[in-house]
Amino acid sequence: xxxxxxxxxxxxxxxxxxxxxxIVHADPALVRTVxxxxxxxxxxxxxxxxxxxxxxxxxxxARFPGQRVVLLALDTxxxxxxxxxxxxxxxxxxxxxxxxxxxxxFTPAAMVIAQTILVLPVVTALxxxxxxxxxxxxxxxxxxxxxGAAASAALMLLHERWAVATLMLIAxxxxxxxxGAVMIVGGNIDGVTRVMTTTIALETSKGDLPLALALGIVLxxxxxxxxxxxxxxxxxxxxxxxxxx
Amino acid sequence: MSALPSSTLIALSxxxxxxxxxxxxxxxxxxxxxxxxxxxxxxxxxxxTSLLRLLHGVVAHTGSREVPRPSGVQAMVFQRPFLxxxxxxxxxxxxxxxxxxxxxxxxxxERAEQALxxxxxxxxxxxxxxxxxxxxxxxxxxxxxxxxRPDILFLDEPTASLDPSAKKDVEALLADFAADGMTLVMSTxxxxxxxxxxxRVVYMDEGRIDIDLPTADFFGSATPGRAGLFLKxxxxxxxxx
Numbered sequence: 001x002x003x004x005x006x007x008x009x010x011x012x013x014x015x016x017x018x019x020x021x022x023i024v025h026a027d028p029a030l031v032r033t034v035x036x037x038x039x040x041x042x043x044x045x046x047x048x049x050x051x052x053x054x055x056x057x058x059x060x061x062a063r064f065p066g067q068r069v070v071l072l073a074l075d076t077x078x079x080x081x082x083x084x085x086x087x088x089x090x091x092x093x094x095x096x097x098x099x100x101x102x103x104x105x106f107t108p109a110a111m112v113i114a115q116t117i118l119v120l121p122v123v124t125a126l127x128x129x130x131x132x133x134x135x136x137x138x139x140x141x142x143x144x145x146x147x148g149a150a151a152s153a154a155l156m157l158l159h160e161r162w163a164v165a166t167l168m169l170i171a172x173x174x175x176x177x178x179x180g181a182v183m184i185v186g187g188n189i190d191g192v193t194r195v196m197t198t199t200i201a202l203e204t205s206k207g208d209l210p211l212a213l214a215l216g217i218v219l220x221x222x223x224x225x226x227x228x229x230x231x232x233x234x235x236x237x238x239x240x241x242x243x244x245x
Numbered sequence: 246m247s248a249l250p251s252s253t254l255i256a257l258s259x260x261x262x263x264x265x266x267x268x269x270x271x272x273x274x275x276x277x278x279x280x281x282x283x284x285x286x287x288x289x290x291x292x293x294t295s296l297l298r299l300l301h302g303v304v305a306h307t308g309s310r311e312v313p314r315p316s317g318v319q320a321m322v323f324q325r326p327f328l329x330x331x332x333x334x335x336x337x338x339x340x341x342x343x344x345x346x347x348x349x350x351x352x353x354x355e356r357a358e359q360a361l362x363x364x365x366x367x368x369x370x371x372x373x374x375x376x377x378x379x380x381x382x383x384x385x386x387x388x389x390x391x392x393x394r395p396d397i398l399f400l401d402e403p404t405a406s407l408d409p410s411a412k413k414d415v416e417a418l419l420a421d422f423a424a425d426g427m428t429l430v431m432s433t434x435x436x437x438x439x440x441x442x443x444x445r446v447v448y449m450d451e452g453r454i455d456i457d458l459p460t461a462d463f464f465g466s467a468t469p470g471r472a473g474l475f476l477k478x479x480x481x482x483x484x485x486x
Contacts, residue, residue: 138327143303144320144399145389146343155339159329 011209018210019217030211034218037195040108040182041175044115045123049168052123057153059124060131074128077121082114086184089114093185106187111195114181119171126167131156166230173226177219252278253313254396254428255300260308262295269295271452272308277397277430282423284439284460285432287449288475293432294401296449297321300430301399317396318344324402326386328374333366333385336374337392344393360392364418380411387418391427398422400431404438416442436476440464448472 022030059071091097093105093113104110134156135142142152157164179197186193188202196215203212249256255277262270270292277283277300285293298304301321302312320340328336337357345353361367364384369377374385383403390398400419404412419442423429433439439446439460446463448456456463456472468476 138329140298140303141321141323141327142343144301144323145340145393146318151343155329158331161330 015209015213019214022210022214023217027214030214030218032191033194033196033199033215036108036193037176037197038222040111040195041115041172043112044119044175045168045172047112047116048119048123048171052120052171053127053157053164056124056127056129057131057157058150059128060135060156061149061153071128074121074125078125080118080121081180082118082178083180083184085118086114086181089117089181089185105185106189106193108186108193110185111182111193114185115175115178118178118181119175122171122174123167126170127157127164130160130163130167134160169226169230173223176222249276249311249313250278252280253311254279254317256309256311256313257299258309258311260299260306260310262292262299262304262306264295268452270299270306273299273454275447275454275457277428279396279428280426281428281430282419282442282444283430283447284443284445285430285447285449286434286436286439286475287455289434291449292452293449295452296447296454297399297401297430297432300397314396318393319397319399320344320390320393320395321399321401322383322386322390322403324405326382326389328377328382328385330373330375332370333361333372333374333377334370336385337361337389340389341392356392356394360388363391363421364388365414378411380407380414383407383411383415384418387415387422391422395427397428397430400429402432402434405434436464448475450475 059067059074089110090105092099093102093110094100095105104113131153135152138156138159139152142155147155177197179201182188182193182195183198183201186195186198188194188198194202196219200212200215200219203209203215253276257273257275260270260273261268273296285296287293295304299306299310301319302310303321329339331339334357337360338353341348341353341357358367361370364387366377366381366385366388369381374382377385387403403419404415407415416438419429419431423442423444431439431443443460446456446458446460447454448463450471455470456468458468462468463472464476467473
């Protein structure tokens with residue numbers, strides 16, 4: 001039997017069966033890898049939210065010379081390749097780099113920094129757009145009520161909280177699905193910095209398909225859950241659409 | 246400049262507003278005195294809303310706009326009120342917080358209660374503001390304006406998009422506010438409404454204040470010029486460009 005036929009008829013079904021067994025029995029290596037992925041990407045999104053939402057809202061209300069250039073740069077960074085983000089953080093954190101004394105290269109902290117840099121433009125650009133659109137609709141009313149720029153920006157983030165939640169889910173999806181940045185700054189060290197995407201890449205290259213497939217399935221499930229979350233947020237009247245009282 | 250009468254809340258002198266090449270208000274000179282209910286009428290595009298925004302001070306202008314008591318609060322109710330995606334209660338509280346940050350929270354809450362009671366929305370306080378009907382949303386906007394105890398309440402065609410019943414409710418509230426001594430400046434297309442509610446009518450024509458008369462005189466038989474034609478329905482509702 002030619003190798004490609006054996007792959008389809010035998011290896012893939014066996015790998016799927018093994019993958020499901022790993023998931024159902026909560027294989028410790030699988031759980032550890034998934035937990036680290038969620039922790040790293042979740043932390044990166046929290047950091048990006050702290051800086052990105054504030055700076056995005058500020059960019060929506062601020063007027064300053066060179067603003068168009070800043071916005072153009074921000075839009076360009078939306079497509080920042082993950083390997084470039086990883087390389088930049090690697091250069092910063094490597095022993096001879098400006099932040100080499102921190103000694104955090106090849107640790108989860110370095111991975112969080114790299115993913116934060118990767119998703120920060122997404123959070124900033126999208127939140128700027130959300131707030132700017134909202135201000136077109138209600139900016140005059142808020143100004144009339146005495147709201148200054150900062151209060152208007154903060155109120156519009158609150159007003160558009162479902163859109164903000166959606167953009168954070170999009171950012172999380174980008175973070176958890178990327179492989180280049182975490183591979184470069186994490187080093188893919190087993191039990192320390194190995195996350196879902198880097199494990200899939202490694203195990204596939206070794207020909208060990210079951211674990212790669214199991215992680216692939218989990219990754220797809222996580223992304224599917226994110227999509228369900230986005231759909232619920234967008235509906236705005238679903239179970240997550242509680243009204244602030 | 247001559248001293249303004251003590252009842253003056255806002256005085257415009259030769260004030261103009263332009264949006265790019267479009268001159269929306271040309272050389273407006275008028276005074277708003279305490280306790281007045283002024284209706285600004287005119288065709289579409291005549292500059293009613295721009296004059297309202299000029300008086301409110303939320304638009305860039307040339308000429309003079311004097312506010313003898315700058316610390317006084319002003320509020321504006323828009324034709325399509327912008328309500329935050331929050332509860333009815335929180336929309337009022339945020340308006341009060343923005344206008345009266347130095348006031349104690351308990352007092353602000355008390356005023357919010359009073360405002361909702363005043364417009365008959367107390368029972369809907371926990372409802373999402375955007376789930377209210379058009380008439381209820383406009384009443385909430387009025388409550389939000391009234392709650393901050395403004396020196397002047399500006400109203401931009403407040404009943405334009407409402408059904409007759411909601412229109413009647415809003416008119417009744419405006420009449421109440423006026424009876425309490427609140428100063429109101431309203432732009433409207435509805436001449437009947439201007440006649441019923443206002444103490445003074447300002448007629449705008451192509452960005453200029455063409456006529457500024459007490460209501461009885463404006464609706465009298467001798468209204469001159471284009472305003473007279475407008476009253477007879479012989480002038481287009483929109484300015485031809």
